[in-house]
Amino acid sequence: MIICTKKMDYPLGTQCQRVQKQVMKVNAEKERASLWCMKALASRGCVDAVSQQMASHPQYLESFLRTQHYILHMDGPLPLQYRHYIAIMAAARHHCGYLVSLHSAQFLRVGGDPLWLQGLEAVPPRLQHLDQLNKVLAHQPWLTARSHIQALLKTGEQCWSLAELVQAVVLLAHCHSLCSFVFGSGTDPDPVPLPRAPNGTPPGYCLCDAANGNVSVPPPLTTPSEHTPRRRRSLDSSCEIVCLKERIKKSQEEKERRGERLLHTQTLQHTDVEDKEEMIYSADPSRFITDPDFGYQEFARREEEHFQVFRVQDYSWEDHGFSLVNRLYSDIGHLLDDRFRSVTALPSSHGPDLKRAIWNYIHCMLGIRYDDYDYGEVNQLLEKDLKLYIKSVACYPDATKTPLCPLPWAPLKPSERIHVNLLIMEARLQAELLYALRAITQYMIA
Known part of the structure; x- marks a missing residue:
């Protein structure tokens, strides 16, 4: 029994070493890719404020x-x-x-x-x-x-x-x-x-x-x-x-x-x-600009028939939007999908539940709903001041109309604050694309 155990441990340890080496290799490739991007920008001598x-x-x-x-x-x-x-x-x-x-x-x-x-x-x-x-x-x-x-x-x-x-x-x-x-x-x-x-x-x-x-x-x-x-x-x-x-x-x-x-x-x-x-x-x-008074308004309540909730189960980015935009504008679907995945994969001390709550809250304000999501989590995970900040940035960022209230998480590191704003930006981007691509789909099948 002892000999058998030793024989089993050896290949298992070798396999673990191979997995560790593979992980290290992947991480090294990611670091090199990021470094390449940094050098490409730094070579210009300056960088725009957004980057x-x-x-x-x-x-x-x-x-x-x-x-x-x-x-x-x-x-x-x-x-x-x-x-x-x-x-x-x-x-x-x-x-x-x-x-x-x-x-x-x-x-x-x-x-x-x-x-x-x-x-x-x-x-x-x-x-x-x-x-x-x-x-x-x-x-x-x-x-x-x-x-x-x-x-x-x-x-x-x-x-x-x-x-x-x-x-x-x-x-x-x-x-x-x-x-x-x-x-x-x-x-x-x-x-x-x-x-x-x-x-x-x-x-x-x-x-x-x-x-x-x-x-x-x-x-x-x-x-x-x-x-x-x-x-x-x-x-x-x-x-x-x-x-x-x-x-x-x-x-x-x-x-x-x-x-x-x-x-x-x-x-x-x-x-x-x-x-x-x-x-x-x-x-x-x-x-x-034309019609300067036109701006964001609260999305109509569900019981009002004039406005229907956009249900992701009926038209989603993964199942519908990605394939359509990639077919009509070659490769852009892959690039956009990589952006969505990158922002949700960023490490955060607040966990994936909070990131999902921010994402779904923005989509909810824009009339998009997920049937498999408990929206009670939004109120549990997002404080009132944070919700107000998210709504301001996502729906009416124009500082000439509504003063932008500060992000309420004072202890946050600068990178965490940027992470919140990246989530807001990408969630809004996907929401607009879903509405526009659905309308294009409706035109194509009419």
Whole structure:
């Protein structure tokens, strides 16, 4: 018996060692992947304020940036200038000056018409037609109906293709939810565009500082790395605000003439052209908004027949939304799914029940219900002040209308606070996508 036991222990111990080695290998790969993402951003010399906040969760940040880069820069049915203008329209619904300024700069960088930045009345009719869907998804997504999709896909010169509309929907939902994170994390506490720093470069700092946990350190001024290829950039840092077309043109001519790279050392003079373009960047987000009084309202009670509760058992992300969006906009479903999984997998000292309560509470406020969930847990796990904070960030983050009450958990570490805001952002993103994709499905089968 003793000999038999020893013979059994040996292979068991070997198996445990193999499992441990495999786990170590997986963890090492994750660390290398996160480090790769950090180095890629740090190489630019600066980082945008959103990534700066998310850097305390590098694995999620990598997933977020990969998705954002794909939506804004990689191959897709929409031209680049359309993508950034749609982002401007989405951010403007919440008066998010930070994102409006950022995408206005990138809109010009990719060759967008500066006249479009004067307001919605200056853009092609097909973009104007998207405003109604933008408004509904931003504030009352349960109103999204097949009629909205049908109006955009109708035959005519200014109609949308189904593939274009799906990418536009993903962009709208992405930017709406990102506004919640921007206001919730304090990235844009005031609904006005970012001021220009004395040397022409908005604030930013090396992502390595954030990776080391120095997320509360005031960011120093940095110089943008302008030799980075355009298509390799994700939602670039706030340094993009000063990358004006005239400046780039002059810098390129200077390099060709002298054969040297002077972008990191030269002092650029402010020209009249730059002053005019700076005024465009500082434009009031309200010029991209129609019906400004339209906003979030309490979802109607279940007994009211006009509004029907969205039941996940009838239409879910896993069983319906993922396959549809992935078929019409290649690979985006996998990227979005990775974001949802990454945020729920983040370690938390409060346990999975609280994360699920936050997620389901947000969906409930937006009219989405889970039949297999006991909503009594929401009141048990979420304090009143926390529920008020979640509702403010998720439903009306616009600081011009409702003062954002602070996150009530004073003892929380900065990374935990960011985690709460990430959960809010991703839950809202999925909710908007569910409503929009269901409406698209209804249109396709009608």
